[in-house]
Amino acid sequence: MAEIFKDIPKIVYEGSDRSNELSFKFYDENRMLMGKSMKEHLPFAMAWWHNLSATGADMFGVGTADKRFGCEQAATMEHAYSKVDAGFEFMSKLGIEFYCFHDADLVPEGRDISETNDRLDEISDYIKSKAEQTGIRCLWGTANLFTNPRFMNGAGSSNSADVYCFAAAQIKKALDLTIKLGGNGYVFWGGREGYETLLNTDMKFEIENIAELMQMSVEYARKQGFEGKFFIEPKPKEPMKHQYDFDAATAIGFLRQFNLDKDFMLNIEANHATLAGHTFQHDLRFAAMNGLLGSVDANQGDLLLGWDTDEFPFNVYETTMCMYELLQIGGLRPYGGLNFDAKNRRPSYTYEDMFHAFILGMDSFALGLINAVKLIEDGRIEKFIKDRYSSFYEGIGSKIRTKTTTLEQLSDHAISLGNPTLPDSGKQEYLESIVNSIMFGG
Ligand code: XUL
Ligand code: CO
Numbered sequence: 001m002a003e004i005f006k007d008i009p010k011i012v013y014e015g016s017d018r019s020n021e022l023s024f025k026f027y028d029e030n031r032m033l034m035g036k037s038m039k040e041h042l043p044f045a046m047a048w049w050h051n052l053s054a055t056g057a058d059m060f061g062v063g064t065a066d067k068r069f070g071c072e073q074a075a076t077m078e079h080a081y082s083k084v085d086a087g088f089e090f091m092s093k094l095g096i097e098f099y100c101f102h103d104a105d106l107v108p109e110g111r112d113i114s115e116t117n118d119r120l121d122e123i124s125d126y127i128k129s130k131a132e133q134t135g136i137r138c139l140w141g142t143a144n145l146f147t148n149p150r151f152m153n154g155a156g157s158s159n160s161a162d163v164y165c166f167a168a169a170q171i172k173k174a175l176d177l178t179i180k181l182g183g184n185g186y187v188f189w190g191g192r193e194g195y196e197t198l199l200n201t202d203m204k205f206e207i208e209n210i211a212e213l214m215q216m217s218v219e220y221a222r223k224q225g226f227e228g229k230f231f232i233e234p235k236p237k238e239p240m241k242h243q244y245d246f247d248a249a250t251a252i253g254f255l256r257q258f259n260l261d262k263d264f265m266l267n268i269e270a271n272h273a274t275l276a277g278h279t280f281q282h283d284l285r286f287a288a289m290n291g292l293l294g295s296v297d298a299n300q301g302d303l304l305l306g307w308d309t310d311e312f313p314f315n316v317y318e319t320t321m322c323m324y325e326l327l328q329i330g331g332l333r334p335y336g337g338l339n340f341d342a343k344n345r346r347p348s349y350t351y352e353d354m355f356h357a358f359i360l361g362m363d364s365f366a367l368g369l370i371n372a373v374k375l376i377e378d379g380r381i382e383k384f385i386k387d388r389y390s391s392f393y394e395g396i397g398s399k400i401r402t403k404t405t406t407l408e409q410l411s412d413h414a415i416s417l418g419n420p421t422l423p424d425s426g427k428q429e430y431l432e433s434i435v436n437s438i439m440f441g442g
Pocket of ligand 2: 189
């Protein structure tokens with residue numbers, strides 16, 4: 001098998017040495033922080049769809065990047081093989097241990113399900129042999145239940161029972177593949193699970209059907225010996241106007257309503273959180289405080305645009321706060337990881353750009369990790385937050401926390417105070433200065 005990325009060397013940590021631009025400036029996989037190596041803290045994954053399939057096509061123009069990786073014709077089995085070769089060479093050169101895939105990313109769809117499944121069996125044998133040579137394995141798998149026209153009204157939310165069964169068939173196969181490829185996670189991103197207008201939609205009916213599909217999927221996977229986690233990946237809109245898994249809070253409510261919260265966790269994507277009007281950190285925290293932060297789609301959006309731009313992470317404030325959240329839950333393993341659900345900008349169309357994108361993303365997260373460790377070791381922010389609630393540690397406050405008081409007693413307390421003083425200052429600007437001084441020195 002010929003080398004595909006011929007001009008690209010193995011990417012290694014070279015720190016501030018500028019002589020080799022194709023190197024990590026901050027990601028030093030062996031550097032130890034809080035008792036773990038950077039590599040253990042940062043279980044990076046490559047998204048098969050963006051990195052190996054997306055060519056930069058948008059609704060105004062065809063792709064700019066050639067992702068045939070040396071084969072003649074795109075969308076053939078030959079192409080499927082060359083994508084596997086490219087993917088494993090790419091991940092090996094970057095020192096990435098995991099990948100994520102949709103069924104449809106791996107092979108072109110056949111004339112019917114049986115033909116597609118035969119193709120998936122064939123390619124997954126090849127992927128498995130590559131995994132055995134390299135140690136690179138699946139982080140999570142999923143089924144593409146949104147591209148084929150039959151899924152115009154969603155999959156679990158479709159009005160057609162036959163379409164619902166097609167979705168079930170794809171999920172079943174994608175679960176088999178995930179298990180075969182050693183994945184410990186399975187994602188449900190609600191592709192078109194949502195609606196455009198209530199004039200043609202029974203929302204309750206659709207949500208119940210989605211839950212039932214998930215329940216059947218869990219049952220099937222457990223029967224096959226799958227011990228991993230299922231993830232819901234919330235997103236508020238796009239492609240549908242209303243997506244049912246709007247944000248972490250909505251998805252958690254759904255999981256609890258249908259008793260799915262033992263088998264499921266959340267996969268939080270930065271750009272989806274910001275589309276929902278939250279910060280990335282908000283959705284991470286909301287999932288974490290409910291014990292349901294399972295995995296992360298590591299990208300960033302453009303706050304000036306109202307859609308999912310899936311950019312490689314560059315904003316180190318964001319990666320810092322993400323790693324701050326992850327360190328506090330002890331990281332994402334053994335189920336999840338940091339999946340670069342991100343794509344090069346359309347004018348960045350060369351092989352070298354693919355590597356620069358990952359170097360950027362991996363270095364941004366390494367910086368985030370370094371900063372988050374400093375924030376935790378510094379301790380001022382944690383202490384400030386703890387002290388801010390000190391009125392609840394004794395007296396009437398502690399009675400509220402221990403549920404040993406009543407509304408009448410609280411009212412009496414308020415009356416006895418006469419005119420209470422203001423709460424202490426929130427000191428936001430002071431705290432932001434601490435973050436800056438930790439990040440940039442000073
Ligand atoms: C779409 C998205 C998906 C999921 C997997 O916005 O994020 O790529 O991550 O289906
Ligand atoms: Co995603």
